[in-house]
Amino acid sequence: MAKTKAKLKNKISKLKKKVKGLKAELKAQPAVSTVSPLAPSEGFPALPEIGGVTFAAGAAGVKYKNRTDVMLARVAEGSAVAGVFTRSSTRSAPVLDCQAKLVELQKTDVVGDAMGVVVNSGNSNAFTGQVGAKSVEFVCSAAAETLGISAGNVLTSSTGVIGQPLPHDRITAVLGDLAKGLDPSRGEEAAQAIMTTDTFPKGVKASVEIDGKQVNIAGFAKGSGMIAPDMATMLVYIFTDAAITSSAFQALISDHNKTTFNAITVDSDTSTSDTLLAFATGAAGNARISDAQSAEGQKLGAALQSVMRDLAHLVVKDGEGATKFVEVAVTGAADDASAQIVALAIANSPLVKTAVAGEDPNWGRVVMAVGKSGEPADRDKIAIRFGDILVAENGWVSPDYTEQQGVDYMKQQDLRIATDLGIGDGAATVWTCDLTHGYITINADYRS
Numbered sequence: 001m002a003k004t005k006a007k008l009k010n011k012i013s014k015l016k017k018k019v020k021g022l023k024a025e026l027k028a029q030p031a032v033s034t035v036s037p038l039a040p041s042e043g044f045p046a047l048p049e050i051g052g053v054t055f056a057a058g059a060a061g062v063k064y065k066n067r068t069d070v071m072l073a074r075v076a077e078g079s080a081v082a083g084v085f086t087r088s089s090t091r092s093a094p095v096l097d098c099q100a101k102l103v104e105l106q107k108t109d110v111v112g113d114a115m116g117v118v119v120n121s122g123n124s125n126a127f128t129g130q131v132g133a134k135s136v137e138f139v140c141s142a143a144a145e146t147l148g149i150s151a152g153n154v155l156t157s158s159t160g161v162i163g164q165p166l167p168h169d170r171i172t173a174v175l176g177d178l179a180k181g182l183d184p185s186r187g188e189e190a191a192q193a194i195m196t197t198d199t200f201p202k203g204v205k206a207s208v209e210i211d212g213k214q215v216n217i218a219g220f221a222k223g224s225g226m227i228a229p230d231m232a233t234m235l236v237y238i239f240t241d242a243a244i245t246s247s248a249f250q251a252l253i254s255d256h257n258k259t260t261f262n263a264i265t266v267d268s269d270t271s272t273s274d275t276l277l278a279f280a281t282g283a284a285g286n287a288r289i290s291d292a293q294s295a296e297g298q299k300l301g302a303a304l305q306s307v308m309r310d311l312a313h314l315v316v317k318d319g320e321g322a323t324k325f326v327e328v329a330v331t332g333a334a335d336d337a338s339a340q341i342v343a344l345a346i347a348n349s350p351l352v353k354t355a356v357a358g359e360d361p362n363w364g365r366v367v368m369a370v371g372k373s374g375e376p377a378d379r380d381k382i383a384i385r386f387g388d389i390l391v392a393e394n395g396w397v398s399p400d401y402t403e404q405q406g407v408d409y410m411k412q413q414d415l416r417i418a419t420d421l422g423i424g425d426g427a428a429t430v431w432t433c434d435l436t437h438g439y440i441t442i443n444a445d446y447r448s
Helices: 002-027 093-105 129-147 168-180 187-193 246-257 295-317 336-348 350-357 363-372 403-410 437-444
Strands: 053-058 070-075 080-085 115-123 154-161 202-210 213-222 235-240 275-280 325-333 383-386 389-393 414-420 426-433
Touching: 053 168, 053 187, 070 168, 070 187, 080 093, 080 246, 093 129, 093 154, 093 275, 115 129, 115 168, 115 187, 115 235, 129 154, 129 168, 154 275, 187 202, 187 213, 202 295, 213 295, 235 295, 246 275, 246 295, 295 325, 295 426, 325 336, 336 350, 336 363, 336 414, 336 426, 350 363, 363 383, 363 389, 363 414, 383 403, 389 403
Parallel strands: 115 154, 235 275, 325 414
Antiparallel strands: 053 070, 070 115, 080 275, 202 213, 213 235, 325 426, 383 389, 383 414
């Protein structure tokens, strides 16, 4: 009898250890996210293969086990490169490294050697001091050796938790296998690898005829929270087969960044890791563009702007906990810069955003946001519209407006709040989302 009891106790002890292990394993897995209701119904697009660009993605266990979390890309020699980055004073080690390298890479019209891009999710390598800088060096050196290029031609990005050392050895351990799997068709896998709290991968494509040649553009991004313009936000990678110099390419990217990634906000918080990198391989065969203001430069710029805008919109539509996509348009401001400030004051207002979440047409909160912006405004000249509905004019509610009109309009997923200040010609448009309980849930548990 004693032996039987001992065996049972031993069995129970083993089972308890097994349960404890399973609980630990479960905790180590990322939370399963419900796909945003604003996600594109058609899913991720079939991105065109860009001549001279190959991708690979894999699981390194940077934060979670069995999750694709590292992306590797190789860009052929003779390509142009451009980039914009966060202006945060606490920007990450990868951002600082990229900024320094971009200066060197852009000293010639195109980069003579091939370039490599390594991106990891799960850890932002931000606020990590010299340890973070060393991690970037290790990753770049390993990628350079694997790809057979200079470490100065390797650009890295990291996204995830701030203030934790990057386990770079886990990344370097998988680079060899990733390099063997480089393929031009693996863009979607690369887009998935860079996700953090994103609920869907974000990709956009476009094509345009330049100099009698079809030029293709493919881009993907990550971003869901900590989204507020100050460069822009998130991580973005754009690839095109257009032939263009790095200086002209940079001019186009910087210019169109203002009305795309710098015109979105989810929660008014600017990331330490925001990076946009763009590469142009020249494989399309058009005459190389050297002037961003030329007819061909403007044609390429328009196509780039459409890709950048659509990617920016996708980030907002995947805002943490978002159920509404909101366009905020301001006209009649003192100037464009003033209009931008007012638009962001409306878009970032927690009171406006929670009203939208509750489908409450509380136009008084829009009036409040205009006032708090600190920009010139005349109470008695302000007009507010929800979509095509004139809600307020001449500093007072419109006599034809009914509350039911507003209630019915706010039930839509895509909304437009337009405010005319009536004092000038300044105009700006920004995009945001509502603020729901889901945002709190996601961010309260972000590090667990």
